[in-house]
Every structure is written in C-alpha cells, then in structure tokens.
Amino acid sequence: MSSTAPLIIRLLASSVSVAGRAGKIVRDVMSRGELGIVEKGKDDYQTEADRSAQRCIISSLSSLYPKVNIIGEEGNPDSEGEIPSEWLQIEADKEVMLLECPSSLQGVKEEDIVVWVDPLDGTSEYTQGALMLKRDPWERWKMYLTHPLISIKWYLSLRHSNYGFLEHVTVLIGISVNEKPVAGVIHQPYFKTMVGEEKQMGRTIWGLQGVGVGGYIPAPPPDSLVITTTRSHSNPVVEKALQVMNAAQVLRVGGAGYKVLQLLEGKASIYVFASPGCKKWDTCAPEAVLSAAGGKLTDILGDFYKYGASVTHPNKTGVLAAVNDELHNYALSRIPQELKDKLSGN
Ligand SMILES: Nc1ncnc2c1ncn2[C@@H]1O[C@H](COP(=O)(O)O)[C@@H](OP(=O)(O)O)[C@H]1O
Numbered sequence: 294m295s296s297t298a299p300l301i302i303r304l305l306a307s308s309v310s311v312a313g314r315a316g317k318i319v320r321d322v323m324s325r326g327e328l329g330i331v332e333k334g335k336d337d338y339q340t341e342a343d344r345s346a347q348r349c350i351i352s353s354l355s356s357l358y359p360k361v362n363i364i365g366e367e368g369n370p371d372s373e374g375e376i377p378s379e380w381l382q383i384e385a386d387k388e389v390m391l392l393e394c395p396s397s398l399q400g401v402k403e404e405d406i407v408v409w410v411d412p413l414d415g416t417s418e419y420t421q422g423a424l425m426l427k428r429d430p431w432e433r434w435k436m437y438l439t440h441p442l443i444s445i446k447w448y449l450s451l452r453h454s455n456y457g458f459l460e461h462v463t464v465l466i467g468i469s470v471n472e473k474p475v476a477g478v479i480h481q482p483y484f485k486t487m488v489g490e491e492k493q494m495g496r497t498i499w500g501l502q503g504v505g506v507g508g509y510i511p512a513p514p515p516d517s518l519v520i521t522t523t524r525s526h527s528n529p530v531v532e533k534a535l536q537v538m539n540a541a542q543v544l545r546v547g548g549a550g551y552k553v554l555q556l557l558e559g560k561a562s563i564y565v566f567a568s569p570g571c572k573k574w575d576t577c578a579p580e581a582v583l584s585a586a587g588g589k590l591t592d593i594l595g596d597f598y599k600y601g602a603s604v605t606h607p608n609k610t611g612v613l614a615a616v617n618d619e620l621h622n623y624a625l626s627r628i629p630q631e632l633k634d635k636l637s638g639n
C-alpha cells in the first residue's frame with residue numbers, strides 16, 4: 294500500500310477491501326447452515342456471521358491503523374483471541390487508492406477518527422433468508438423449530454424459492470472525523486451480477502465527502518413519492534410517521550444500509566423510521582455515502598447525529614433521510630410536533 298496517500302484515502306480503501314472479505318464470511322456462514330443465533334434483547338439478534346465478520350473487520354483495520362478508535366455493534370472481539378489468518382485483510386482497494394483527497398481531510402490524524410462498524414446490517418432478513426434457502430421441507434421445518442424470529446403464520450406463507458431477503462443484508466463501515474461521517478462503505482454480499490457467463494456475488498458502494506460515490510449506477514428519485522422503512526421493527530409510532538407522509542407507496546425492507554441503497558438507486562425518495570431502534574453503526578456509513586451523493590440523513594427533528602467516541606449508541610430520535618434537501622424538508626414538515634415530542638422525551 295502506498296504510504297504517501299492521505300490517511301482518509303488509505304482507510305477508505307482498506308475499508309472497501311475488508312468489507313468485501315467480511316461479506317464472504319457472511320456467505321460462508323450461511324452455506325455451512327449453522328447460524329448460531331443468540332438473542333441480545335427484544336427483537337435484537339446476533340448470528341455467527343455477525344460475530345465473525347466483526348472480528349475480521351476490526352482485527353484487520355486495527356492492525357493497519359492502531360490509533361483509530363473502532364466501535365462495532367457486536368462488542369469487543371479482542372476477548373475472543375486470534376482470528377484465522379485468512380480473515381486478516383491488509384490489501385487496500387486499488388481504485389479507491391487513486392482518489393484525490395479533499396483539502397479539508399488531508400491533515401486528518403488517526404486520533405481524530407472514529408470508525409463505526411455494523412458487520413451485518415439486516416440480521417432479521419439474514420436469518421429468515423436462511424430458512425428460505427432450505428429446499429428440503431423436513432430440513433426447513435427443523436430449522437424453523439430452532440428459529441426464534443419467525444411466527445408460524447409467516448412460516449406457512451413462506452416461498453422457499455424466494456432469495457429476496459438476503460439482498461437486504463449489508464456490511465457497513467462508517468468513518469467519522471470530529472464527530473461527522475465523512476466516508477463510508479456499504480457492501481452487499483448477496484448482490485448478484487453476471488460477468489460474462491459467470492455469476493458474481495457481492496458489490497461494494499463507497500462515498501467520500503467532497504469527492505462523490507462509487508460502486509453503483511446512480512438514478513434519479515421515482516416520479517411519485519415512495520418511502521422506504523423497516524419490515525421487522527415497526528410499532529404504532531413508526532406507522533403514524535408513515536401515514537402522515539402521504540406517499541404513493543411504502544416499501545418495507547430490512548437494514549439501514551439497504552434502505553439508503555434504495556434511495557441511491559432511485560427506488561425510493563425518503564427513508565422514515567420514527568423509532569429509537571437504530572444505532573450509530575447503522576447510520577454512520579449510510580449517512581456518509583448518502584451525503585456524498587447529495588442526500589441528507591438526520592433524526593426526525595432534522596438534526597444531524599454526532600459520531601464521536603463518547604456518544605450514546607442509540608439514535609433515540611429516529612431516522613429521516615432523503616435523496617435531496619427538498620424532499621428532506623418536505624418529510625420534516627409532515628412529521629407532527631406531537632410525534633417529535635414523543636421521541637425526544639418532551
Ligand atoms: N426495535 C429495535 N430493536 C433492536 N434493533 C433495532 C430496532 N429497530 C431497528 N433496529 C436495528 O436497526 C437496523 C435497521 O433496522 P430495520 O431493518 O428494522 O430498519 C437493524 O440493524 P442490525 O440488523 O444490524 O441489528 C436493527 O437491528
């Protein structure tokens with residue numbers, strides 16, 4: 294790796310590369326079929342893929358950037374000993390290494406940076422996708438019996454040929470400097486592309502403040518108002534905030550990363566989630582990528598979150614994101630004061 298490139302460029306290039314490696318771990322755990330689901334709290338689960346992908350990301354980045362503060366969703370993996378050597382990713386992405394660093398980020402030091410890692414965003418969709426991949430009905434039933442996330446009603450309506458939910462899964466690495474997300478990576482391990490005759494799995498989207506975005510084809514927002522929101526963490530307040538938007542369509546999908554991808558690719562124009570459920574690792578990378586593409590991500594009061602090392606993890610006042618300022622202003626103006634007061638605890 295060229296040591297002459299500015300730190301932010303090197304760190305983003307390493308993050309692009311390690312996110313791809315983590316995505317392979319996510320697919321490998323799924324292929325082995327032993328998800329090792331652990332319940333962390335209500336509607337809050339962790340699998341072997343979340344744990345292993347986080348260890349890969351944090352060990353790799355901290356070996357290269359020892360003074361950068363790295364905070365991951367799944368706690369501190371150092372306590373779990375050495376990682377397999379093939380998980381250590383020290384190569385940086387060659388194309389990102391060629392980017393020109395904006396002057397405002399040239400002097401950034403390791404001590405100024407906090408990296409927020411969500412090793413697997415959309416864990417609900419990942420585990421439900423696992424069930425769909427089981428083609429043998431007896432195997433599927435056995436997995437269902439040990440599966441804490443799925444109701445019998447949902448199970449009976451299952452179309453096991455549907456691969457869909459796995460596309461919602463992303464690996465998120467957000468880079469913040471002086472509390473602000475300035476660069477981010479959204480890797481999608483189950484995105485399929487054909488390279489000639491060959492199927493290729495996974496793609497990596499990146500964004501850098503003052504430079505732009507890469508890894509996907511940007512598209513303008515849909516003509517009518519399409520909102521994207523949670524499919525697995527709704528409640529009456531979340532629904533109220535959707536009703537007031539007067540949308541032509543509401544898409545219910547998993548993961549903060551995937552919802553922001555829908556904004557970037559012109560499938561939706563606003564992301565609304567009036568709930569304290571998302572955490573800093575869910576929004577740091579998506580906010581960085583979206584803002585580098587000209588969009589905006591705030592809480593439902595219209596205030597930006599801060600991403601310094603000492604902030605509390607929950608995004609208590611929800612998420613409101615849009616492809617541009619105009620749509621963000623529109624969404625903000627529709628949220629009733631009563632709902633804003635409810636989330637901010639007034
Ligand atoms: N009520 C809640 N409890 C726990 N986590 C929640 C939550 N609401 C949202 N989240 C987290 O926010 C992310 C996006 O949620 P959603 O898919 O519902 O939009 C998910 O990240 P993870 O899958 O990384 O845990 C999810 O766990």
Ligand SMILES: [Mg+2]
Nearest residue numbers: 337338366416
């Ligand atoms: Mg989680």
Ligand SMILES: [Mg+2]
Nearest residue numbers: 411414415575
């Ligand atoms: Mg998440």
Ligand SMILES: [Mg+2]
Nearest residue numbers: 366411413414
């Ligand atoms: Mg996660």
